[in-house]
Amino acid sequence: MVGPRGARPRRMLSRRNIFLYGTLIVVAVYYLLPLYVMIVTSVKGMPEIRMGNIFAPPVEITFEPWVKAWATACTGLNCDGLSRGFWNSVRITIPSVLLSIAIASLNGYALAHWRFKGANTFFTILIVGAFIPYQVMLYPLVIILREMGIYGTLTGLVLVHTIFGMPILTLLFRNYFTSVPEELFKAARVDGAGFWAIYFKIMLPMSLPIFVVAMIIQVTGIWNDFLFGVVYTKPDTYPMTVQLNNIVNSVQGVKEYNVNMAATIITGLVPLIVYFASGKLFVRGIAAGAVKG
Amino acid sequence: AEIEVTHWWTSGGEAAAVAEFAKAFEEKTGHTWVDGAIAGGGNTARPIMVSRITGGDPMGATQFNHGRQTEELIEAGLMRDLTELAEKEGWRDFIRPTSLLDSCTVDGRIYCVPVNIHSWQWLWLSNKAFEDAGVPVPTNWDEFVAAAPALRAAGKIPLALGGQPWQSSGLFNVLMVALAGPDVLVKVYGDKDTEVAAGPEIARVFKAAEDAREMTQGSNVQDWNQATNLVITDQAGGQIMGDWAQGEFQVAGEVAGEDYTCLPGLGENEIISTDGDAFYFPVTDDPEVQEAQLALASTMLQPDVQVAFNLKKGSLPVRGDVDLQAANDCMRKGLEILAEGKTMPAVNQLNTEDTNNQLNDLFVEFFNDTSITAEEAQKRFVDIVAQAD
Amino acid sequence: MPAHARPNQLFRNLSAKIASIPMILTALVVFVGGTGWTIVYSFTNSKLLPRLNFVGLDQYDRLWSTSKWIISLQNLLIYGVCMLVLSLVIGFVLAALLDQKIRFENTFRTIFLYPFALSFIVTGLVWQWILNPDFGIQSIVRGLGWESFNFDPLYNADIVIFGILIAGLWQSSGLIMCIMLAGLRGIDEEIWKAARIDGIPTWKTYLFIVIPMMRPVFITALVLISTGIVRVYDLVVAQTGGGPGIASEVPAKYVYDSMFLAQNLGQGFAASTMMLLAVIIVIVPWAYLEFGGRKRHG
Amino acid sequence: MASVSVKNLDLNFGDVKVLQNLNLDIRQGEFLVLLGSSGCGKSTLLNCIAGLLDITDGQIFINDRNVTWEQPKDRGIGMVFQSYALYPQMTVEGNLSFGLKNAGVPKEEIKKRIERAAALLHIEPLLKRKPAQLSGGQRQRVAIGRALVRDVDVFLFDEPLSNLDAKLRAELRVEIKRLHQQLENTTMIYVTHDQIEAMTLADRIAIMRAGAIQQLADPATIYNRPVNKYVAGFIGSPSINFIDGTLEVNSDPVFRAGETAIELSGYAFSGNGPKPGPVSFGIRPEHIFTDKVAADLPFQCEVEVEVVEPMGADTLVWSRLDGHELRFRVDGQTPVKEGERMKIGFDPARASIFDAETEMRV
Amino acid sequence: MASVSVKNLDLNFGDVKVLQNLNLDIRQGEFLVLLGSSGCGKSTLLNCIAGLLDITDGQIFINDRNVTWEQPKDRGIGMVFQSYALYPQMTVEGNLSFGLKNAGVPKEEIKKRIERAAALLHIEPLLKRKPAQLSGGQRQRVAIGRALVRDVDVFLFDEPLSNLDAKLRAELRVEIKRLHQQLENTTMIYVTHDQIEAMTLADRIAIMRAGAIQQLADPATIYNRPVNKYVAGFIGSPSINFIDGTLEVNSDPVFRAGETAIELSGYAFSGNGPKPGPVSFGIRPEHIFTDKVAADLPFQCEVEVEVVEPMGADTLVWSRLDGHELRFRVDGQTPVKEGERMKIGFDPARASIFDAETEMRV
Numbered sequence A: 001m002v003g004p005r006g007a008r009p010r011r012m013l014s015r016r017n018i019f020l021y022g023t024l025i026v027v028a029v030y031y032l033l034p035l036y037v038m039i040v041t042s043v044k045g046m047p048e049i050r051m052g053n054i055f056a057p058p059v060e061i062t063f064e065p066w067v068k069a070w071a072t073a074c075t076g077l078n079c080d081g082l083s084r085g086f087w088n089s090v091r092i093t094i095p096s097v098l099l100s101i102a103i104a105s106l107n108g109y110a111l112a113h114w115r116f117k118g119a120n121t122f123f124t125i126l127i128v129g130a131f132i133p134y135q136v137m138l139y140p141l142v143i144i145l146r147e148m149g150i151y152g153t154l155t156g157l158v159l160v161h162t163i164f165g166m167p168i169l170t171l172l173f174r175n176y177f178t179s180v181p182e183e184l185f186k187a188a189r190v191d192g193a194g195f196w197a198i199y200f201k202i203m204l205p206m207s208l209p210i211f212v213v214a215m216i217i218q219v220t221g222i223w224n225d226f227l228f229g230v231v232y233t234k235p236d237t238y239p240m241t242v243q244l245n246n247i248v249n250s251v252q253g254v255k256e257y258n259v260n261m262a263a264t265i266i267t268g269l270v271p272l273i274v275y276f277a278s279g280k281l282f283v284r285g286i287a288a289g290a291v292k293g
Numbered sequence B: 001a002e003i004e005v006t007h008w009w010t011s012g013g014e015a016a017a018v019a020e021f022a023k024a025f026e027e028k029t030g031h032t033w034v035d036g037a038i039a040g041g042g043n044t045a046r047p048i049m050v051s052r053i054t055g056g057d058p059m060g061a062t063q064f065n066h067g068r069q070t071e072e073l074i075e076a077g078l079m080r081d082l083t084e085l086a087e088k089e090g091w092r093d094f095i096r097p098t099s100l101l102d103s104c105t106v107d108g109r110i111y112c113v114p115v116n117i118h119s120w121q122w123l124w125l126s127n128k129a130f131e132d133a134g135v136p137v138p139t140n141w142d143e144f145v146a147a148a149p150a151l152r153a154a155g156k157i158p159l160a161l162g163g164q165p166w167q168s169s170g171l172f173n174v175l176m177v178a179l180a181g182p183d184v185l186v187k188v189y190g191d192k193d194t195e196v197a198a199g200p201e202i203a204r205v206f207k208a209a210e211d212a213r214e215m216t217q218g219s220n221v222q223d224w225n226q227a228t229n230l231v232i233t234d235q236a237g238g239q240i241m242g243d244w245a246q247g248e249f250q251v252a253g254e255v256a257g258e259d260y261t262c263l264p265g266l267g268e269n270e271i272i273s274t275d276g277d278a279f280y281f282p283v284t285d286d287p288e289v290q291e292a293q294l295a296l297a298s299t300m301l302q303p304d305v306q307v308a309f310n311l312k313k314g315s316l317p318v319r320g321d322v323d324l325q326a327a328n329d330c331m332r333k334g335l336e337i338l339a340e341g342k343t344m345p346a347v348n349q350l351n352t353e354d355t356n357n358q359l360n361d362l363f364v365e366f367f368n369d370t371s372i373t374a375e376e377a378q379k380r381f382v383d384i385v386a387q388a389d
Numbered sequence C: 001m002p003a004h005a006r007p008n009q010l011f012r013n014l015s016a017k018i019a020s021i022p023m024i025l026t027a028l029v030v031f032v033g034g035t036g037w038t039i040v041y042s043f044t045n046s047k048l049l050p051r052l053n054f055v056g057l058d059q060y061d062r063l064w065s066t067s068k069w070i071i072s073l074q075n076l077l078i079y080g081v082c083m084l085v086l087s088l089v090i091g092f093v094l095a096a097l098l099d100q101k102i103r104f105e106n107t108f109r110t111i112f113l114y115p116f117a118l119s120f121i122v123t124g125l126v127w128q129w130i131l132n133p134d135f136g137i138q139s140i141v142r143g144l145g146w147e148s149f150n151f152d153p154l155y156n157a158d159i160v161i162f163g164i165l166i167a168g169l170w171q172s173s174g175l176i177m178c179i180m181l182a183g184l185r186g187i188d189e190e191i192w193k194a195a196r197i198d199g200i201p202t203w204k205t206y207l208f209i210v211i212p213m214m215r216p217v218f219i220t221a222l223v224l225i226s227t228g229i230v231r232v233y234d235l236v237v238a239q240t241g242g243g244p245g246i247a248s249e250v251p252a253k254y255v256y257d258s259m260f261l262a263q264n265l266g267q268g269f270a271a272s273t274m275m276l277l278a279v280i281i282v283i284v285p286w287a288y289l290e291f292g293g294r295k296r297h298g
Numbered sequence D, E: 001m002a003s004v005s006v007k008n009l010d011l012n013f014g015d016v017k018v019l020q021n022l023n024l025d026i027r028q029g030e031f032l033v034l035l036g037s038s039g040c041g042k043s044t045l046l047n048c049i050a051g052l053l054d055i056t057d058g059q060i061f062i063n064d065r066n067v068t069w070e071q072p073k074d075r076g077i078g079m080v081f082q083s084y085a086l087y088p089q090m091t092v093e094g095n096l097s098f099g100l101k102n103a104g105v106p107k108e109e110i111k112k113r114i115e116r117a118a119a120l121l122h123i124e125p126l127l128k129r130k131p132a133q134l135s136g137g138q139r140q141r142v143a144i145g146r147a148l149v150r151d152v153d154v155f156l157f158d159e160p161l162s163n164l165d166a167k168l169r170a171e172l173r174v175e176i177k178r179l180h181q182q183l184e185n186t187t188m189i190y191v192t193h194d195q196i197e198a199m200t201l202a203d204r205i206a207i208m209r210a211g212a213i214q215q216l217a218d219p220a221t222i223y224n225r226p227v228n229k230y231v232a233g234f235i236g237s238p239s240i241n242f243i244d245g246t247l248e249v250n251s252d253p254v255f256r257a258g259e260t261a262i263e264l265s266g267y268a269f270s271g272n273g274p275k276p277g278p279v280s281f282g283i284r285p286e287h288i289f290t291d292k293v294a295a296d297l298p299f300q301c302e303v304e305v306e307v308v309e310p311m312g313a314d315t316l317v318w319s320r321l322d323g324h325e326l327r328f329r330v331d332g333q334t335p336v337k338e339g340e341r342m343k344i345g346f347d348p349a350r351a352s353i354f355d356a357e358t359e360m361r362v
């Protein structure tokens, strides 16, 4: 018989494909534009920047701004750039991320599988709490921390991050754990596992993706935090973002845009690395956490 | 001991100046200065400092604009009483004008160390800009206004103004002093005299502000020193800014009188307002820090330190008995005016921050929104004055 | 056979309760406590330090007669509505495009998501720069010969809020896209097939079938976006500082300014109480329905 | 000796009363099947016995010990779930040993028990695999093994086979039966809604409906003498034929529906004998015979074939008797055509008659 | 007239060849059932016919029109899915009318068609409800209705009943059968892995395995004369008994397994007649009889009862013949005990014999 046979022919340049990829590429340009500007600017010299076109590729590539941003940019008397705050940031971020995730995941787990009377009320309060601007809580928290005697310590800062990470993370974990089949949980109870054993031996190993998601959200949030880092610590433990703020906001004559951009990229590098390293898991995990509502 | 000092002096001249303090302090006393600079100006830094102090984990010393900002902290007993030291060293004898010390005094006790005098009352002009426009460098406000169209025609912004709210209200206050006189300002802000505020003198100032608003169109910058930079690079004719702007000219290698001109009191009413910075020392129970605090307070007022600091900062020393050989043209002008005793209190000393903030909001809106008439703005101005305490 | 009495309920699932202590404490002490504290002090004339010096509704009177507050609310409304709608639309459209079994999906997804990893300080700075009429997009386009081109959202009081919106969208829509994508992947393949057999055009399938099915996903996205909206502060500060004039003020910034710049805590607390009140009116009934009800699975 | 006994059990979810005043006694070593339509509360009852749900009122005893408020692990039960509920990240061995480790059983003992269970269930070669690498049937066996190693007295099965395909289901059914025979004193409670499973496995069947037990008896009784119309209709596939009509008691009782009259002389009436009134007459398709066999039976008639459903071994014929649908089974080899008229017959003694109003057996 | 015809169809998912050179011709009005184990490619084939998958090679004709490249909606097909795939937020009416509205059918016509479909499926009272408010069976009916209103010539069903419980399944099965009778010229292609469904519904059954059709024939042929061992084992529940042994062809062919010898004089050998060699002898449980009936049959022997599975109407007995498992069915009323010895018999003519190597019928 005659007539069409085999796969329907597809043209690479079909209307659908042009529309599809066209749109995606246009949007991608919008998303990449700032990154391009940042990178290009960070390797230009100041005279070149002053000449005007921020989109023009650098005529002469210099890594001076990067060195300056990392090692020699001054704030006040300290001329050691971002490097000064890097380890502080690491020291703040690691325990904050770990503790906030540990607590939020436990909350989510308890809310999903071990409901007790009133648990939902607390959770609702938490969700409403997610809408409160951080600044409003600044003073009450200062008082709470002062009364607890941990104001100005790393512990205090970790606690603050834990508290403010709690609403969203708890929501995320709760939704994720709710999607874990209830029978699994029942089977473990019959097997004699209690609250903690089920959490550590059953739930934890099953939920790595959502932990990665939580980690990304928290690493990004905490690493980029400026307000708490500066309010609840001291100069010798200031995180990198304080330095970044100082570099960006200390104008000496003309703004040194190249240094600013370099500093910006350097500061964003850590969350970006964490993000790229776990990008795939991120998408998968969010699915599990978010879709169930 | 190590003593943590917080401040928001992070721009070029400022950082150099504060380095003088640190150097002198460390050399003379053997204590260590831990620098706690927070960029972004007082508005970013102040809440952080206050939180630290109220949170019970204070720094050893901290910069504040002296004035009413710290009243409550002092009343709450969070600031260290320096009266003993002051009496021992005889601060009242050499600090000039004495009003500086007064604003550090609450109930007869002294709580801060004034370190410099900054006057708001300056107009900075770019000689080259006027040359390019083909008009002579003006010598007073009216000439400046008259020269504006020529500057425009030459593609320059007549008057540079940054977007930060305090710059707008500062500009207005300077206009008020220049055109209505310091007494009017004291009446309005000090006595909260609404009649004066609603009166014709202030109305004239608002009219002038309208002119100024016209002249500022086109300066798309945010920070004050970016605005100054417009003057330095001759893109703008002038800027009304405190004498801290001088530091920027210096860093840029410009010479007073040659490259730029300064007009105290806008050339209308030569006067120095005694704004300035002061250091406070929060109460601490660490005896080593306590000792270092006194040492620092004392160091800051020593003549050589004052000279070194103020030269870098572009401000005037708080002692009348120091020799400022190295001072440039503009600074000398300031010193002369100061020596003549033509001083007036700073707005900060008269208004609470709340009132200042309301004024900031009013004027930043006024200077950015050409649809607000001088009359409307004055009406709102009167309301703020009426509410102020 | 003996009948046993029901044991004390307090000690059932004790571990779960112990593990929830941080949550309970946070909810009660920080959120309820902090909020209550804030509300109480909003009736005082606290300045730099909180003091119990009651002045009734004075702070509220002043709040509602301040043009900065009114403008803040207007801005929040505009920003909020646009942000909400555009985030959902852009997030969904991008997700739908990525869901077409396209090539390089991973690359595109990464591109759309990376801004999420940058802080607002950075976002604000870069966009401030790109939108600067003197050397950003406007100058480029003019440089190309189109002299009358005008694009200076950050310096035009009428549209400055949209300038902020551009940056806000840039930063957060990627995350929404990811959530939507995950939601789309969760839709039963057979629904798509059924729609194709019924001859329903793709756009109609999305609009009338798929989107209504993704309600939970939209809710999660909604919570994320709206918390971001209510708290928007850093972005405004980094991009415009509230300017030009006070054209881009937002409530969170009003609160911050009142509390820390004006050193008028009472005013700041009154403003935040108003914000909270609005949030509670909208959120609590919804949250109760959404989370307070019976566990929906099993 | 009662192995499991449930006394006056109530269970509410909020306002919804799922179980109401339920009583159940199960002997040691008995195989009890809970049968009922979806949502009738079977899983709920099982969960109550296991201690996975907090009951609202009543008591539960296991081996004469009141366990009403005990933790699941202390009740001496093992449970197998419909969805297997294997721990996905552990190997089969890990799955089997998890409960024992929690209970602090010594290592060697664990090893011994796993070996025994693995041998019993033929899963020795799978011990190192993870659940994802197993087929459905293997998974279910592991799930059973997990309950097995715990050496418990009571096994609870919640639809353990319903996720499997027909063939596998048949195989595992036999295995469970064997298991029960080998573990002599082990009580098993088994939830299903597959009747074949229920009939083949159970010592006794409990038919549940809306949270209450309708009938609790051995499979033959349930099949032959259902206590009410619901049970009769629920049990048997293809399901029982019902003919609505009246019971007349003149000398001998007679069932009459329209033209048709069926003499009930051989029927064993329950309770106080027959009472006249409207009734439903139920006769199972497999008790209706055709042709030669029919000729010997007490009741005979002729019907028209409406639909023919060949099912391999048998063929199901749909017809009508006095307007009521009547299905019956003929041998798969018999040629039957739609439209054809057939002679059928049955023995009313094998029927079940229910009061039209109370729906109880008369 | 061929209603659907598939020619040399290939379908690959990337490197995986799912369908290979598949040919299939379906007459107009025929009811074809695709039967096969999970993953054998049934759904894939259906999707290819529907145009939901782009085929790799080959052609598809519907009503003699080459539709290989046509859009699904233009092929004149309706499809019903396993998961119903109803639009959850629309009412039943909305579900039924959505496709028609899109096709621009006039309002009145839509109304008429919906009424007709609703009447046919008895869903008139449900029209205003949403899918969530329907029971499983009702949902499935709506799904069928959605295909029905489109007035198409070919219906594709992908396991439409497998999510339902046994009773409902039986009911809907009959309804689908009736529907097919009512819509005379409508071709139906029906995927399932439930054998009862296949046997009762099909005009012809296609048994698939690994992307290829093993046998395509009417149900009786498939049941009685499976072409290979796979088909024989796949069809029938309980499944066929296999006894491995050798075929000896001296004068009359004889099957021998250990001690047992079965004479095959009545067996209809396929092709060129019997060839000696190793074979598998398959006999269905329902073709094995006991006691009196057995006495008349060509082959008889005695076995020991190992397991007894009462299944209500019948009882399944497990025993052994020469070491091979042998199941057979007895009447449910017959008392059988484990351990008892029974006499059984069957007619080898009803058996199926397969070559041990090629597994093809001999």
Ligand SMILES: Nc1ncnc2c1ncn2[C@@H]1O[C@H](COP(=O)(O)OP(=O)(O)OP(=O)(O)O)[C@@H](O)[C@H]1O
Pocket (backbone or CB within 6 Å): C294, C298, D013, D016, D018, D036, D037, D038, D039, D040, D041, D042, D043, D044, D045, D193
């Ligand atoms: N957590 C719950 N909250 C409210 N009602 C519930 C809950 N769990 C179950 N139910 C209701 O209790 C009834 C009994 O449910 P159960 O799971 O015991 O049924 P089942 O007999 O096991 O059914 P199936 O055969 O479908 O498994 C159902 O009507 C169900 O809707």
Ligand SMILES: Nc1ncnc2c1ncn2[C@@H]1O[C@H](COP(=O)(O)OP(=O)(O)OP(=O)(O)O)[C@@H](O)[C@H]1O
Pocket (backbone or CB within 6 Å): E013, E016, E018, E036, E037, E038, E039, E040, E041, E042, E043, E044, E045, E193
């Ligand atoms: N998108 C896909 N990509 C790769 N392989 C696939 C895809 N879809 C199906 N397959 C494979 O194709 C084979 C046939 O799948 P299909 O869904 O047709 O099976 P089926 O016969 O319908 O099985 P079931 O009875 O389980 O529905 C399976 O082995 C499956 O793994």
Ligand SMILES: [Mg+2]
Pocket (backbone or CB within 6 Å): D042, D043, D044, D158
């Ligand atoms: Mg159940």
Ligand SMILES: [Mg+2]
Pocket (backbone or CB within 6 Å): E042, E043, E044, E158
């Ligand atoms: Mg399939």
